[in-house]
Amino acid sequence: MKFSAAWIHRFLALPSAVLLLALNARAQGSDTPAAAASSSAATLQAPAPRYAAGELQQAFDFMDANRDGKVSRQEAAGFRGVARHFDQADADKDSFLSRAEFDAAMNHVKPQ
Secondary structure, eight states: OOOOHHHHHHHHHHHHHHHHHHHHHHHHHTTSHHHHHHHHHHHHTOOOOSSOHHHHHHHHHHHOTTOSSEEEHHHHTTSHHHHHTHHHHOTTOSSEEEHHHHHHHHTTOOOO
16 A cells, blocks of 8 residues: 555654654653653553554655665655654664654654
8 A cells, every 4th residue: 555745744744743742751751750650550551552563664664765774854854743853753862763763753662
């Protein structure tokens, strides 16, 4: 199944912004003991991924214009939600989004 460029833009714009904001809020709140306890409870009942692996792969491949297996800031610039939250999604701060970082941001999980 192929998706149009407009669909990919809609797919990435709002959800990625919301997901990345939630990821940031979760990371900031994990310093307190209560947050740590609720975090470990959340680990036991981890929510199902929001997007299927195939959908994420297709979106990632669409953004990865030069097919090097990572999304640069320049490649993400055309996708408002991803560009706006690029730094939050770039967990290893290498100025690229790996597939794992992209998936983690889109599905509200911390990259491993």
